[in-house]
Amino acid sequence: MDAKAKHGKDYQEHIDALREVQSVAALRDAFATSLKNLGVSWFTYGGLRLPRTGRTDPVIITTYPDEWSRHYNENRYYETDAVVRSGFQNFLPFRWDTLPLRPKQKRIMSEASEFKIASGLSVPIHGPSGEFALLSVASEMPAADFERVLNESRHHIHVMSLYYHAMINDMFAPDQTVEAIELSPREAEVLSWTSEGKTAWEIGEILGISERTVVFHIENAKQKLGVFNKNQAVVKAIMLGLLKP
Amino acid sequence: MDAKAKHGKDYQEHIDALREVQSVAALRDAFATSLKNLGVSWFTYGGLRLPRTGRTDPVIITTYPDEWSRHYNENRYYETDAVVRSGFQNFLPFRWDTLPLRPKQKRIMSEASEFKIASGLSVPIHGPSGEFALLSVASEMPAADFERVLNESRHHIHVMSLYYHAMINDMFAPDQTVEAIELSPREAEVLSWTSEGKTAWEIGEILGISERTVVFHIENAKQKLGVFNKNQAVVKAIMLGLLKP
DNA sequence: CCGGGGACTGGCAGTTCTTACAGGCTCTCT
DNA sequence: AGAGAGCCTGTAAGAACTGCCAGTCCCCGG
Numbered sequence: 001m002d003a004k005a006k007h008g009k010d011y012q013e014h015i016d017a018l019r020e021v022q023s024v025a026a027l028r029d030a031f032a033t034s035l036k037n038l039g040v041s042w043f044t045y046g047g048l049r050l051p052r053t054g055r056t057d058p059v060i061i062t063t064y065p066d067e068w069s070r071h072y073n074e075n076r077y078y079e080t081d082a083v084v085r086s087g088f089q090n091f092l093p094f095r096w097d098t099l100p101l102r103p104k105q106k107r108i109m110s111e112a113s114e115f116k117i118a119s120g121l122s123v124p125i126h127g128p129s130g131e132f133a134l135l136s137v138a139s140e141m142p143a144a145d146f147e148r149v150l151n152e153s154r155h156h157i158h159v160m161s162l163y164y165h166a167m168i169n170d171m172f173a174p175d176q177t178v179e180a181i182e183l184s185p186r187e188a189e190v191l192s193w194t195s196e197g198k199t200a201w202e203i204g205e206i207l208g209i210s211e212r213t214v215v216f217h218i219e220n221a222k223q224k225l226g227v228f229n230k231n232q233a234v235v236k237a238i239m240l241g242l243l244k245p
Numbered sequence: 246m247d248a249k250a251k252h253g254k255d256y257q258e259h260i261d262a263l264r265e266v267q268s269v270a271a272l273r274d275a276f277a278t279s280l281k282n283l284g285v286s287w288f289t290y291g292g293l294r295l296p297r298t299g300r301t302d303p304v305i306i307t308t309y310p311d312e313w314s315r316h317y318n319e320n321r322y323y324e325t326d327a328v329v330r331s332g333f334q335n336f337l338p339f340r341w342d343t344l345p346l347r348p349k350q351k352r353i354m355s356e357a358s359e360f361k362i363a364s365g366l367s368v369p370i371h372g373p374s375g376e377f378a379l380l381s382v383a384s385e386m387p388a389a390d391f392e393r394v395l396n397e398s399r400h401h402i403h404v405m406s407l408y409y410h411a412m413i414n415d416m417f418a419p420d421q422t423v424e425a426i427e428l429s430p431r432e433a434e435v436l437s438w439t440s441e442g443k444t445a446w447e448i449g450e451i452l453g454i455s456e457r458t459v460v461f462h463i464e465n466a467k468q469k470l471g472v473f474n475k476n477q478a479v480v481k482a483i484m485l486g487l488l489k490p
Numbered sequence: 491c492c493g494g495g496g497a498c499t500g501g502c503a504g505t506t507c508t509t510a511c512a513g514g515c516t517c518t519c520t
Numbered sequence: 521a522g523a524g525a526g527c528c529t530g531t532a533a534g535a536a537c538t539g540c541c542a543g544t545c546c547c548c549g550g
Contacts, residue, residue: 011256011400091372092411126371127336130483155256158407159400166337184526197477199506213528215507220526222508229536230507232442234476235483238375240334429496444536458498460537465496467538474506475537 011156015163024061024171031164032063038153040137042117045164046084047133051239053172061168064138068115077108087124087134093158095150096120097143119146121154123161129239131169135161181224183242190217192243195234256401260408269306269416276409277308283398285382287362290409291329292378296484298417306413309383313360322353332369332379338403340395341365342388364391366399368406374484376414380406428487432466435459437488440479 014034021027035043047059062069071077078084082105086094096119101109112118120138125131137157139146150157183191193203200218204211218230225236237243259279266272280288292304307314316322323329327350331339341364346354357363365383370376382402384391395402428436438448445463449456463475470481482488 012396015400089373091376091414092407124373126373126376128334128369128371128377130375131336131371151257155260155400155404159404162337162403169336186527194476195480197472197474197480199474201506209527210529212530215509216528217526218507219509227442228508229442229444231439231476231479235440235442235479238480238483431497446536454497455499457500461498463537464539473538 011159014156015160018160018163018167021167024168027164027167027171028061028063031160034160035137035157038156039139039141039149040153040157041139043135043137045133045135045168046078047165047168047172048084049130049132050169050172051129051131052169055172059133059168059172064117065115068112068117071111080104081108083120083122083136084134087122088132090124091126093121093123093154093161095143095147096122096138116140119143121146121150121157123158125162125165127165127169133165133168135164181240181242183221183224183237184217187217187221187224188237188243190214191221191234191237194218194230195238195243256404259401260405263405263408263412266412269413272409272412272416273306273308276405279405280382280402283401284384284386284394285398285402286384288380288382290378290380290406290413291323292410292413292417293329294375294377295414295417296374296376297414300417304378304413304417309362310360313357313362316356325349326353328365328367328381329379332367333377335369336371338366338368338399338406340388340392341367341383361385364388366391366395366402368403370407370410372410372414378410378413380409426469426485426487428466428469428482429462432462432469433482433488435462436466436479436482439463439475440483440488 017034018027018030021030031043035041042063044060044062044064046061047053050059053059064072082099082101083096086099096109099105117138118140119142120136122134122136125133125135127133139149141149189207190203193206194200198206200214201211203214207214218233221237222228222230222233225233225240227233227236234243262279263272263275266275276288280286287308289307289309290305292298295304298304309317327344327346328341331344341354344350362383363385364387365381367379367381370378370380372378384394386394434452435448438451439445443451445459446456448459452459463478466482467473467475467478470478470485472478472481479488
């Protein structure tokens with residue numbers, strides 16, 4: 001009873017605590033402490049695609065043993081790691097022991113366990129504009145024990161991870177002077193068809209306007225989006241969530 | 246004390262209950278019931294872009310008064326509604342009363358309140374491949390009271406919404422026989438540059454290969470992706486998360 | 491050792507884009 | 521009523537893309 005009540009209370013408070021932290025390092029510590037209370041030893045946050053921050057390289061924050069992190073990076077395991085690949089495609093958090101592994105991936109997992117990293121849960125984080133991050137928590141517990149921890153705390157970890165990501169993303173996206181780009185309905189429509197591979201002439205037929213007018217709208221969209229050709233315009237519009245197919 | 250414990254228990258159980266439901270209608274009722282327990286009157290789920298299901302039209306599930314739903318759809322309010330637009334760009338759940346409103350949007354809100362829809366929280370749901378849905382919960386309470394409800398249940402509603410979406414998405418995506426498309430490193434590289442608006446010639450310069458070879462890789466990628474031109478190839482590759490810029 | 495696949499290169503006809511120029515029509519908000 | 525925004529249309533030349541032909545080199549697994 002008491003434990004449940006404490007748990008319920010922690011739930012809100014831990015997240016509220018996260019939201020008040022000011023620095024990346026403090027955020028890391030606060031998160032690690034919360035996880036320790038739940039019985040989880042380590043976590044790793046990988047912000048792999050954070051368009052709002054304008055970075056192309058990933059943001060990695062980890063509490064794993066240094067030696068393992070180094071080994072992992074030196075061997076570019078992130079290119080192969082089943083956890084990362086699953087994160088890209090999944091929506092809900094997943095336990096590592098539920099993943100199907102190819103030989104190379106199995107090897108990575110067993111190397112990890114030499115560093116006592118035995119069980120884990122990863123939270124895929126997808127945001128607008130193709131934003132993507134992955135927050136993994138890991139423990140030295142055997143799978144069965146870890147599962148018991150998760151039954152108690154899975155959703156807690158899930159929500160905390162989402163807020164953690166939001167905080168990191170805000171911290172790395174300095175001046176939010178991103179004045180909202182708005183496409184006119186026609187522009188959005190034309191770009192949307194373009195994204196499906198239609199030519200200007202075809203779109204003209206579809207919308208009952210001349211090819212020339214289609215080109216005109218695309219030009220305007222390119223202007224607004226600040227790009228130099230159709231491809232880029234379509235990609236950027238999608239990234240900004242401006243198209244509705 | 247007792248309330249807290251009950252709340253903590255509900256938290257897990259409500260979600261587990263959701264996950265066992267078999268039909269869309271039952272899911273709707275289960276979710277509505279959970280929300281009623283929290284003091285929330287209505288909810289609306291809009292699956293606006295569900296690529297896994299192969300649908301282009303949105304999936305809308307609502308418990309709003311029929312009359313309001315009809316009015317909303319007939320007037321295409323979803324094109325203007327501040328809630329929908331914010332959902333596209335936001336990552337975390339947001340209260341409606343925190344949104345900046347333009348005149349038209351203000352009008353929609355006040356029309357809604359004539360149907361007693363006074364306060365609301367919307368949970369943006371972004372998934373892999375540009376998947377997007379929005380789950381809004383609403384109440385007839387004034388803003389201050391509703392905020393109190395949220396302080397207690399915000400995260401609960403958040404997580405439930407994510408699982409709700411996952412369930413809906415699974416139900417509408419029949420047989421997951423989507424054989425994984427894999428691009429060769431070179432193909433991914435070339436498409437990635439293309440998505441940034443580079444021409445084939447420019448990419449050739451960047452990679453130190455001939456323009457012709459760039460075109461060759463793009464052709465192969467188009468084959469693998471089953472599309473007819475560059476635009477479509479880039480868009481599809483992004484949607485499938487095959488590019489890493 | 492041979493087949494298959496990936497990376498690479500060339501040419502050429504036809505299609506589509508890009509980017510100039512120039513103009514008109516209809517809304518809404520002030 | 522006028523300003524601004526959105527929408528619509530035309531011509532034209534050069535750049536870029538598409539689709540189909542052809543071929544070499546290298547590595548990996550059977």
